Amino acid sequence: MTAARATALFDQVASVFDEVLPFFTGFGQQHMEWLAPVHGTRVLDLGAGRGALTAAALARGCQVTAVDCAPRMVERISTQHPQVHEARVMDAHQLDLADGCFDLVCAGFVVHLLDDPAAAAQEIRRVLAPGGVFSFSVPGPVEDAPEWEFYGALFREFQPLIPVGEGRLSRPLDEERFLATAGFTNISETAIEQRLPVPDADTFWNWGLSHGSRAFFDALPADARTEFEARVRAELSTMDPIVFAAGASLWRGTSPA
Numbered sequence: 001m002t003a004a005r006a007t008a009l010f011d012q013v014a015s016v017f018d019e020v021l022p023f024f025t026g027f028g029q030q031h032m033e034w035l036a037p038v039h040g041t042r043v044l045d046l047g048a049g050r051g052a053l054t055a056a057a058l059a060r061g062c063q064v065t066a067v068d069c070a071p072r073m074v075e076r077i078s079t080q081h082p083q084v085h086e087a088r089v090m091d092a093h094q095l096d097l098a099d100g101c102f103d104l105v106c107a108g109f110v111v112h113l114l115d116d117p118a119a120a121a122q123e124i125r126r127v128l129a130p131g132g133v134f135s136f137s138v139p140g141p142v143e144d145a146p147e148w149e150f151y152g153a154l155f156r157e158f159q160p161l162i163p164v165g166e167g168r169l170s171r172p173l174d175e176e177r178f179l180a181t182a183g184f185t186n187i188s189e190t191a192i193e194q195r196l197p198v199p200d201a202d203t204f205w206n207w208g209l210s211h212g213s214r215a216f217f218d219a220l221p222a223d224a225r226t227e228f229e230a231r232v233r234a235e236l237s238t239m240d241p242i243v244f245a246a247g248a249s250l251w252r253g254t255s256p257a
């Protein structure tokens with residue numbers, strides 16, 4: 001079954017997702033500013049989570065449908081964003097939505113988690129109106145933040161301790177090829193960043209447990225997890241203040257008319 005691991009993981013973190021630090025909210029706002037949909041645009045937020053993109057699109061007067069494979073995420077979207085047109089549990093690989101009914105499909109930090117991105121892209125093409133836009137974000141580089149290189153390096157160092165098929169859901173993705181192979185045209189990309197103040201080391205560690213990286217920590221042997229945490233805390237103790245620097249890449253393509 002596709003999306004089974006994603007559903008289990010994101011249901012597990014739904015109650016705290018994007019609440020420890022407003023990481024996804026900040027990127028969702030920047031993403032929607034880049035897309036700048038006009039009032040009344042019919043938007044599908046695919047893998048909507050707690051609704052970072054949904055909230056930003058609603059603020060622009062869009063008509064938003066939000067779908068996610070994790071039922072607890074969808075419950076929270078419905079509660080927190082009652083203006084949403086529809087919020088439904090759905091797998092991105094098999095959309096229970098009519099052909100051509102959206103002007104914009106957006107997906108924040110989702111595509112690189114999918115079991116079969118190409119299959120999802122065909123579904124996205126199907127539900128987009130001719131000339132509609134598909135846009136997604138993925139984690140990206142951040143400029144001028146050498147003090148945060150340790151965090152990615154720790155994941156790479158500890159990765160071999162995790163059995164194959166467990167740990168983080170993310171997979172490498174050639175974004176441009178993914179869009180082009182699915183038939184999208186006018187492909188473009190931009191890089192964005194944010195700097196998030198972090199009150200203390202506990203908050204940063206808890207943030208790591210509040211989203212997708214939770215799967216990595218849960219898959220580590222207990223002693224390795226303890227060591228990972230200690231090394232994160234040692235690095236953070238050298239920072240005053242702690243300001244988390246993170247980057248993302250935004251991509252968009254147009255569905256042929």
Ligand SMILES: C[S@@+](CC[C@H](N)C(=O)[O-])C[C@H]1O[C@@H](n2cnc3c(N)ncnc32)[C@H](O)[C@@H]1O
Nearest residue numbers: 003006010024047048049052069070091092108
């Ligand atoms: C990292 S979160 C991002 C959530 C939100 N888009 C945001 O930017 O805050 C990824 C979301 O994608 C959802 N997801 C992962 N695989 C999915 C699939 N196959 N179908 C639908 N949703 C999926 C997860 O349940 C999770 O809510």
